[in-house]
Amino acid sequence: MTRLAQTAGLNDIQREILSTVRDFVDKEIIPVATQLEHRDEYPTEIVEGLKELGLFGLMIPEEYGGLGESLLTYALCVEEIARGWMSVSGIINTHFIVAYMLKQHGTQEQKDTFLPRMALGEVRGAFSMSEPALGSDVSAISSKGVKEGDEYVLNGQKMWLTNGGTSTLVAVLCRSDEGHPEGTAPHKSMTTFLVEKEPGFGEVRPGLTIPGKIDKMGYKGVDTTELIMDDLRIPANRVLGGTTGRGFYQMMDGVEVGRVNVAARGCGVAQRAFELGVSYAQQRHTFGKPIAQHQAIQFKLAEMATKVEAAHAMMVNAARKKDSGERNDLEAGMAKYLASEYCKEVVEDAFRIHGGYGFSKEYEIERLYREAPMLLIGEGTAEIQKMIIGRRLLEEYRFQG
Numbered sequence: 001m002t003r004l005a006q007t008a009g010l011n012d013i014q015r016e017i018l019s020t021v022r023d024f025v026d027k028e029i030i031p032v033a034t035q036l037e038h039r040d041e042y043p044t045e046i047v048e049g050l051k052e053l054g055l056f057g058l059m060i061p062e063e064y065g066g067l068g069e070s071l072l073t074y075a076l077c078v079e080e081i082a083r084g085w086m087s088v089s090g091i092i093n094t095h096f097i098v099a100y101m102l103k104q105h106g107t108q109e110q111k112d113t114f115l116p117r118m119a120l121g122e123v124r125g126a127f128s129m130s131e132p133a134l135g136s137d138v139s140a141i142s143s144k145g146v147k148e149g150d151e152y153v154l155n156g157q158k159m160w161l162t163n164g165g166t167s168t169l170v171a172v173l174c175r176s177d178e179g180h181p182e183g184t185a186p187h188k189s190m191t192t193f194l195v196e197k198e199p200g201f202g203e204v205r206p207g208l209t210i211p212g213k214i215d216k217m218g219y220k221g222v223d224t225t226e227l228i229m230d231d232l233r234i235p236a237n238r239v240l241g242g243t244t245g246r247g248f249y250q251m252m253d254g255v256e257v258g259r260v261n262v263a264a265r266g267c268g269v270a271q272r273a274f275e276l277g278v279s280y281a282q283q284r285h286t287f288g289k290p291i292a293q294h295q296a297i298q299f300k301l302a303e304m305a306t307k308v309e310a311a312h313a314m315m316v317n318a319a320r321k322k323d324s325g326e327r328n329d330l331e332a333g334m335a336k337y338l339a340s341e342y343c344k345e346v347v348e349d350a351f352r353i354h355g356g357y358g359f360s361k362e363y364e365i366e367r368l369y370r371e372a373p374m375l376l377i378g379e380g381t382a383e384i385q386k387m388i389i390g391r392r393l394l395e396e397y398r399f400q401g
């Protein structure tokens with residue numbers, strides 16, 4: 001099962017990390033994922049295992065106790081984990097985005113305070129842009145932070161907060177008018193606030209309520225919640241980077257690496273769907289032979305494997321571009337778009353190969369079928385990716401006539 005999705009040019013450390021993660025996924029995640037998912041149960045033991053492997057600190061610099069690995073290593077680990085169960089990759093994804101934002105944009109005091117504990121998985125990160133009335137249109141955010149003395153007072157309602165219940169540090173994007181007079185462009189009047197809280201539901205800090213888990217069609221186990229701020233008081237030193245008005249750029253930077261990560265998830269889920277499809281096709285017989293011997297099914301397998309390869313190559317390219325220090329919004333947008341679309345198609349083909357059994361909850365493909373659509377939406381829908389890709393292409397290929 002190792003012919004597909006190979007990555008050339010990895011060093012010994014990367015290969016060792018990936019082999020350890022794959023082993024963990026095969027032994028500790030795949031055997032229990034479907035049962036836990038059907039019960040919508042948080043995978044506590046798996047999370048403890050990830051902590052022991054050091055995955056919560058994979059990209060956090062060594063000086064803060066992390067492994068200091070590249071985005072590529074991280075994305076390849078995410079691919080392996082999503083192959084086992086996409087929800088588990090969701091548990092580390094928001095943590096990774098917040099750690100990345102702190103590393104890139106935090107003050108020294110913020111880095112010293114949070115990164116060492118984040119590397120151990122003691123502090124767990126979530127990020128919150130979306131509101132009930134908006135997701136794609138981040139510039140329309142209405143949650144507000146108003147300065148009062150040495151504090152900011154936050155009010156507003158947030159939506160779709162992955163790890164909202166289990167996290168203890170939430171990066172919340174709000175509008176903040178202080179220093180940004182009426183009429184300032186929306187993206188220049190936003191601030192990321194670092195909100196510390198207790199894990200759990202209800203009033204987790206004075207002025208901050210996490211109402212409960214949103215009941216979802218898939219992506220179960222991991223908690224997705226609302227977040228309500230009602231005169232929530234935040235010390236001024238919890239403005240990410242120490243300066244207001246930079247929140248939009250900070251979040252977009254975080255989401256850009258998040259997009260590589262969503263692409264990696266698409267690759268992992270598609271790989272698992274291919275594995276399930278190719279295995280079932282050799283066991284199920286119709287008209288006197290295994291269905292894999294019918295050309296129509298072989299063609300499906302060929303298309304699925306080609307998509308797995310193509311998505312993996314684009315995801316690796318996007319991660320390497322970012323690691324090289326170059327802007328990767330075009331590559332990340334393309335990788336996220338292609339990998340999530342291909343993932344949905346590969347999963348659907350594997351489902352079709354399973355015939356009626358694919359509809360039974362006893363078969364793993366049923367879970368994948370409910371999980372794949374989330375990748376079409378999270379970290380920017382296909383339409384938003386195409387807008388980013390289109391704009392960048394017009395910058396690159398400006399008409400010179």
Ligand SMILES: Cc1cc2nc3c(=O)[nH]c(=O)nc-3n(C[C@H](O)[C@H](O)[C@H](O)COP(=O)(O)OP(=O)(O)OC[C@H]3O[C@@H](n4cnc5c(N)ncnc54)[C@H](O)[C@@H]3O)c2cc1C
Pocket residue numbers: 094127128129130133134135136137159160161162163216219224374377378379380381382383384
């Ligand atoms: C399970 C789950 C977890 C999530 N986790 C998080 C999280 O941790 N943090 C967070 O902040 N958010 C999170 N989100 C929110 C997610 O980022 C948004 O759902 C997503 O960005 C889409 O926003 P929306 O749902 O408001 O759809 P809308 O923005 O209302 O879009 C609706 C439709 O219109 C299309 N559309 C919108 N604008 C345009 C346009 N200009 N041109 C063409 N088409 C357009 C969209 O592509 C989509 O098809 C999560 C969502 C889900 C489902």
